Amino acid sequence: MLEVTNLRKVYPTGDEALKGITTTVDGNEIVSMIGPSGAGKSTFIRCINRLTEPTEGEVTLDGQELTRLSKTDLRKVRRDIGMVFQEYNLVERLSVMENVLSGRLGYVSNWAAFRRNFPQEDVERAFEILETVGLGGMENKRADELSGGQRQRVGIARAVIQEPKILLADEPTSSLDPDTSHAVMDLLTDIAETENIPVLINIHEVPLAVEYADRILGLHNGELVFDGKTTALDDHAKDVIYRGAVPETATQVGATTRSETRATDSTTATATPSTPHRAATGED
Amino acid sequence: MATEQTPVTAWQRPTVFYNHTVKWIVYILTTLFVLWSLVSLLAGVSPQRIVDGMGFGASLVSSMVPPETEATAVNRVIDLVLESIAMAMIATVTGILISIPVAFGAAGNLMPRSVYALNRGIISVSRAVDGLIVAIIAVKAVGIGPLAGIIAISFKTVGFFSKLLAEDIEDVDMGAMEAIEATGASKLQSVLYGIVPQVVPRFIGLTVYRWDINLRASAIVGIVGAGGIGTLLLQAFSRYEYNYVATILLAIILVVLAGELFSAYVRKRVQ
DSSP, X not given: OEEEEEEEEEOTTSOEEEEEEEEEEOTTXXXXXXXXXXXXXXXXXXXXXXXXXXXXXXXXXXXXXXXXOXXXXXXXXXXXXXXXXXXXXXXXXXXXXXXXXXGGGGGSOHHHHHTTOOOXXXXXXXXXXXXXXXXXXXXXXXXXXXXXXXXXXXXXXXHHTTOOSEEEEESTTTTSOHHHHHHHHHHHHHHHHHHTOOEEEEOSOHHHHHHHOSEEEEEETTEEEEEEEGGGOOHHHHHHHHHOOOOTTSOHHHHHHXXXXXXXXXXXXXXXXXXXXXXXXXXX | OHHHHSOOOOOOOOOSSSSXXXXXXXXXXXXXXXXXXXHHHHTTOOXXXXXXXXXXXXXXXXXXXXXOOOHHHHHHHHHHHHHHHHHHHHHHHHHHHHHHHHHHHTOTTTSOHHHHHHHHHHHHHHHHSOHHHHHHHHHHHHOSSHHHHHHHHHHHHHHHHHHHHHHHHHTSOHHHHHHHHTTTOOHHHHIIIIIHHHHHHHHHHHHHHHHHHHHHHHHHGGGGTSSSHHHHHHHHHHTTXXXXXXXXXXXXXXXXXXXXXXXXXHHHHHO
């Protein structure tokens, strides 16, 4: 279970990218984080495994606090967090197999890594995963010979072979065409189910998010303005997320009732106090 | 009031100097400096002297023909050319072995500022001093012979190789390295998988290129006593054995050309 509490990030330039985010990701749910460019989606996901150092707040994975860990302990925790990137971030000049096996580097010595000497079971598992992601027989191709969709599959395979407790995906479909995007989202959904892990996906295409996600997190200008079941994401909620519509003027009674209704029909989703996204319905 | 509101219609291309006055001052000063250099250095040079000089040059070249072909003389040239080639080989290998850690240390995207500054310092020192001067110092230190040449050429290799390799390391796609770090790999492993494969082609290209440069250097450092074919060249000159000089020069040109062809071929293949 991933718990994020009051996560803040202020860049050296003074930009406050995250203004105290609190949320939980658990089970094998697909959670999509949506929001306009610059809302802080990438910063949020990168603060989880500290590719970007958060300024304040806590990140806890299965009870272990991450933000204060030493470099060595952080490496151990990172083995349990898989990550998929927008630009795939493969090593272009290495083979598909080497790229996949690099997901196991946290478990082998430097010398073994240098000689590409991975344990037999890792190699077997790599073959299995390549088969699963639809790249069977491609192990000796160089990563730069692959198409975008194939590269992203290698990126996913590299994350899956880590046997992570959670999978983070930072805009995994933004560089792909619509069909390939769907294939990649299908794959991520399958993985959540077969590996029984939650998947947190940053995505800016709302229809894609709605189609696949169990739950939506809406980020606007560094604030979490929506956190709920996908079914609860109506047009007004989208307005709040994408245009920052101020919901204060709404009738408070209606707002409370509705968000309570929503809160009761979902077990995992919780409406955050700063999420009166339904409150302004009357204003529309 | 009316003048203030006149729309700006005149336009001048912005200059990289502070303004156009500064620009013209710099141009004038540069021109004056070049003129002064010409006048002060070439004051006593008459056209007659140039014509005479060309005549002397021609007679020097003609006195080189035919090149010396006597067996023992040629064998001596071959021996020392081989010594030069061996020096270039050893110096290239040594220089590059030292260059690898220096290059990674001098990559600003991998190292903290202090390590970066230290290694950039090493590179600057190596680049600042000319090869022949290093060779003179090396001869003073370890005596006449190829060892001095090897030290001098290795020293120069470090500056050249580390600088260019470091710049290539700084240009790599850091996304790959970041992704590998995100899997929980150690820093060394991340560099090994994320960075090294990206710089290997450049590394091979630079190695062959530097070997080719070192081959030329090893033919020259003998002039100051640091071993190789240069030693023989200097001897032949000082004894006015111009036919022998011709043989030596031909041998050097042959070896350097062969090295350059090989280097060009290999670099074309890897890049």
